[in-house]
Amino acid sequence: MTRVLIAAASEAARSWFAQLPRRSGHLAIVRITTRDASLLAHVQELAPEVVVIDATDSERETIASSLESVGDPAIDVILLLSDQSWHAAPSELMRAGVRAVLSPQPTAEELEATVRAVRAGFVVFEPRVLEALVRSDDREASEAVTTGSAMRTIPAPRLDEPLTPREIDVLNALAEGLGNKQIAARLAISEHTVKTHLAAIFEKLEVSNRTEAVMAGARLGLVLL
Helix, strand or coil: CEEEEEEECCHHHHHHHHCCCCEECCEEEEEEEECCCCHHHHHHHHCCCEEEEECCCCCHHHHHHHHHHHCCCCCEEEEECCCCCCCCCHHHHHHCCEEEEECCCCCHHHHHHHHHHHHCCCCEECHHHHHHHHHHHHHHCEEEEEECCEEEEEECCCCCCCCCHHHHHHHHHHHCCCCHHHHHHHHCCCHHHHHHHHHHHHHHHCCCCHHHHHHHHHHCCCCCC
């Protein structure tokens, strides 16, 4: 059973979660609380495995403060964001410990599925929220990276050497969450060839893992969201 703590600033958001089942499948909501300075104390008291933070209409600094309050890199964070306004770059959120981003007021089924995914090691971005984040990040023309509550900026990704059509196919398969064996089967190539393509993709996009490759590909318009 995965222990889930939910922190929301608004009464409306807390009321939404209050009407969800406290136990659903492998998920148990241990507390629904306010998103304020007491969040760290709740985390320390309840030792949740997943913390859901409703950051709807929050500013970058507020999001960073809430993430810092979780205080444990072993805890998976699910962030709820509106797709109506800019909040933070996808890579910034992931580097700050966020493992999933959903729209406000997820259903019990959506929440349970997301919790299961992040506990299995996947990163989950609801498509319309990801699209809004990528669009707003492109307008910023740079990417903000959170390290604790401090921030620095790095250049937006550039593509000095274009990806080949096959590499783009592999990249889009990554975006669907496929593993190397599944990609090989889909594209009728060997797993070794998949690994070769991945190495080339990582080098060209200047990233170090699959998640960063998908995010960079999305920002460059190479990934179909």
